[in-house]
Amino acid sequence: MSQKAREKSIEIIGIIDSSVPKKLNGDLSRLRQILLNLLNNAIKFSHQGEIVLRMRSTPLAPPFHRLYIEVKDFGIGISTAEIKTLFQPFVQADASTTRRFGGTGLGLSICRRLVEAMQGQIDVISQPNKGSTFWFEITLEAHNNEEINPKNIALHNKHALIVDDLPASRERLSQQLSEMGFIVTMISNRFDTLAALSNATHAFDIALISKNLDFPSSQQLASDIHALPLQHNLPLILLSSNSTIGQTESAKAAGYAAFLSKPIRSNTLYSAIELVLNQHNAPEQILVTTHQIGEQLATKKQHILVVEDNPVNQQVVVKMLEKLNYRVDIANDGALGVAAVAAQNYDLVLMDCQMPNMDGYAATKRIRATEQSGQHLPIVALTANVFKEDILRCQQAGMDDFLSKPITLIALQTALDRHLQPSTPSTSAQSSSS
Known part of the structure; x- marks a missing residue:
């Protein structure tokens, strides 16, 4: 769904709580259909900002888990009266949405039938002009061959800085970095970033900066960071939810070591960090290769x-x-x-x-x-x-x-x-x- 979201400058963020088992037995096709429906509606009825997909799990009698999934948007919202009929067939909240948003937002009755077929329940929490949170719960069986991945020793206790103005995006990036072993500091704006780096009692090993920061530009922020005492060699990774032609070269010129497009999978982020830190220890390679890290990961595929x-x-x-x-x-x-x-x-x-x-x-x-x-x-x-x-x-x-x-x-x-x-x-x- 990321391409449709990018067209409206919306960022999709998926956060899976550590309580969720790595493997569960269930109906993959039904689950995918439900999520596509909910995410598609969230994009359709949102104008900007973020859409957050959250998942957590409550253990039941072994080996079962109660899986909770929600899709939260900050779009047009739904009134209490409209919610009562929303999951019924052939019902839409407001007929004007067909003209304004290119569709009726139907399909929720199908979601309800699919969730109930999996012995679950589905509902929504919403207010007009304050967004909606569609949620559902299903019971699944945990896979008995679950593998636990230990934190990477090479990154253990290294310090990472995240600069992103979207709270859910900061949360997701922090989760990914913490699982790798980093000690994470999260900041939402330029001024706090420069202050934190100037007054830090420890050295940062890497910084991840989101391009959706409004002012100043991410290029200027990179220059400001590298102009600080003791920070001129801090490796920076630029994260963008709306990649355009020429961004890689401008990121390189600003001093970024890597450029990655959101949404970012954990293995992609890990590979980029590993390359950046390795090349940081071999300065003669940086000018030739670091600006191409994002492309190196992608162009292995046709x-x-x-x-x-x-x-x-x-x-x-x-x-x-x-x-x-x-x-x-x-x-x-x-x-x-x-x-x-x-x-x-x-x-x-x-x-x-x-x-x-x-x-x-x-x-x-x-x-x-x-x-x-x-x-x-x-x-x-x-x-x-x-x-x-x-x-x-x-x-x-x-x-x-x-x-x-x-x-x-x-x-x-x-x-x-x-x-x-x-x-x-x-x-x-x-x-x-x-």
Whole structure:
């Protein structure tokens, strides 16, 4: 859901309490459907700020746990009268939401049926203009082969500074760093950051700075930190929830050692910290490699663009590609797909044929028209029509292959294998041969 959130400058933060077992037995598909529904509604009815997904667990008679999950937003909210009918089929809180937010927010009745099918309960706490917290509880069985990961000794008792103006984001980052062994200090603004570093009784080993800080810019903050006595070598990692072209270079110029896009998985954060600290001990390597840490982690995977306007189809294809270990971007129509190809080197494009504004045929022709001699970006059509004339139309537009909907994992892998070299990092996709 992060791409949809970025389009509205909303940050999604997931916080899993330590009380939750590492492995639980349950219905993964139902749980995913419920969470997608709740998160999609939270994004739809929010304007800005953050959406927080929290999970905690209460142990019952072994081996069972009562799992509590909530999705909290700071959007338009719901009145008490409307809440009473919210989970009933074909009911929406306010008819005007269809026009204002591009949908009715339905699907809650389905969530209720799914939760009850898992012997659970679901409800909401909300007030108009003060946001909503949708929560549900289900009972699951803990897996009996749970593994406990000890804190990393190399990071134990090192000091980390977090600078982020969103409380839930600070909480999540602190949780991740504490699990690695860091002693964490959290700060919400520039002035307290500079004061803490100036007056600290101990040295900080690393600092994580969020780019959503409003003033001054994160670039200026990095310069101010490195201008302080004893802090000119403090490794800084820039975190952004809305990455744009050129941010990596500007982060490097400001003095950051790494640049990571939110939401940040713990293993990605750990790898970046490990690289930064290792390179901090080898200064001759910093100027060449540290600004590329985020890219190094991502470009180990081949990069695929999915051009598709249907949110459900997007989710299905993205899940399949992630399972096959590809890096994925999404464009919601043909025009955005053309712009994405112009701005980024992709290894392959999956192109839906029927889309508003600009369909897949027109988008493919536009991409082909911009390719120089020797360049050819593989484009695979996604279409529900598999008649001979449809295949011919795909070929005439410049597409290399097609996949018929609904797409299967095996068919997708087979098509990708035909056009991609195995285990080749994304370097210059537009210059690869078909």
